Amino acid sequence: MQQGKSSSSGSEMQVTWEDQQNINTFSRLNNRFHELEDDIKFAKEKCDNLEDAGNELILSDEEMVRFQIGEVFAHMPREEVETKIEEMKEATFKSLEKLQQEKESIVSQMAELKKVLYAKFKDSINLEED
Amino acid sequence: MSSSSPSGSGGDLSERRGIPAAKFIQDVETYLSQSSLDSNSALAFHQERLQQYKVVEMKLLAQQRDLQVYFPPPLCRLAKIPDIEKCLEVVGTLEARKGTGEALLADFEVSEGIYSRACIEDTDSVCLWLGANVMLEYSCEEATALLKNNLENAKASLEVLVADLQFLRDQVTVTQVTIARIYNYDVQQRRVKQVAPTAITAADS
Numbered sequence: 001m002q003q004g005k006s007s008s009s010g011s012e013m014q015v016t017w018e019d020q021q022n023i024n025t026f027s028r029l030n031n032r033f034h035e036l037e038d039d040i041k042f043a044k045e046k047c048d049n050l051e052d053a054g055n056e057l058i059l060s061d062e063e064m065v066r067f068q069i070g071e072v073f074a075h076m077p078r079e080e081v082e083t084k085i086e087e088m089k090e091a092t093f094k095s096l097e098k099l100q101q102e103k104e105s106i107v108s109q110m111a112e113l114k115k116v117l118y119a120k121f122k123d124s125i126n127l128e129e130d
Numbered sequence: 131m132s133s134s135s136p137s138g139s140g141g142d143l144s145e146r147r148g149i150p151a152a153k154f155i156q157d158v159e160t161y162l163s164q165s166s167l168d169s170n171s172a173l174a175f176h177q178e179r180l181q182q183y184k185v186v187e188m189k190l191l192a193q194q195r196d197l198q199v200y201f202p203p204p205l206c207r208l209a210k211i212p213d214i215e216k217c218l219e220v221v222g223t224l225e226a227r228k229g230t231g232e233a234l235l236a237d238f239e240v241s242e243g244i245y246s247r248a249c250i251e252d253t254d255s256v257c258l259w260l261g262a263n264v265m266l267e268y269s270c271e272e273a274t275a276l277l278k279n280n281l282e283n284a285k286a287s288l289e290v291l292v293a294d295l296q297f298l299r300d301q302v303t304v305t306q307v308t309i310a311r312i313y314n315y316d317v318q319q320r321r322v323k324q325v326a327p328t329a330i331t332a333a334d335s
């Protein structure tokens with residue numbers, strides 16, 4: 001995964017170990033940011049699916065519902081399935097919130113680092129997405 | 131082997147699990163004279179290093195994907211995290227039903243698109259597929275314990291793998307910056323040598 005990090009030619013900047021560490025940290029944060037975006041997308045989809053499943057359940061009037069556990073579909077009474085879906089929705093929603101919080105924190109950390117690195121290197125460094 | 135902390139201690143380790151660390155260069159000129167390399171050889175060396183890092187990165191990413199992505203049977207093995215979690219769910223459901231005495235009806239896939247119904251009586255034991263054509267019968271508690279243990283191990287492997295990848299990415303970044311700096315230094319040197327009477331210096335490289 002690559003974020004633009006090239007230096008333009010003709011620069012006479014000295015790169016200190018601290019700068020290198022900042023660049024490394026920025027790179028790690030950027031990678032983590034992309035992973036989080038994927039995870040958040042996945043969690044949102046799961047939330048939507050559970051929402052749909054819950055709605056379908058309300059609409060249907062069958063007593064025995066086939067609920068997927070692992071690889072098999074187990075026949076379960078409706079209330080049990082309702083409870084399970086509620087639990088899963090809660091859990092997924094909580095993890096989605098946590099992921100979004102982490103993403104926000106990473107975005108602000110990256111903004112800080114951008115400030116520091118651009119201040120030192122100005123045009124010689126490119127920290128934007130391609 | 132010490133693990134690297136998230137705040138970039140890549141410079142403290144000379145290598146990690148077989149991956150050599152990229153040495154940070156304080157000053158390009160000193161580095162070039164000390165290693166008695168000219169710019170081109172140094173560039174070639176570092177670019178080759180970069181390629182090697184990329185190869186290892188591909189390998190680690192494949193391993194990580196193996197641990198995290200769900201494969202349906204018969205490809206699934208108890209080493210993958212989503213598989214183990216699903217197994218735990220099933221065993222948990224069976225355990226919950228143990229006291230009630232009622233059978234569990236389940237539809238399972240016999241082949242692609244073909245499902246069959248199974249009636250699972252109240253039972254104390256489950257069989258776990260261990261891989262290599264081996265399936266063992268366990269009591270529900272033992273099965274849960276075994277699966278939880280496997281899950282712990284798999285999660286620990288994943289953590290180590292993620293740390294390896296982070297270390298590797300740091301080394302890739304350091305190497306990329308080094309390449310850029312050596313290149314800039316080279317360009318700078320050429321300009322200095324080109325002290326031409328006219329004040330025009332080549333703006334593009």
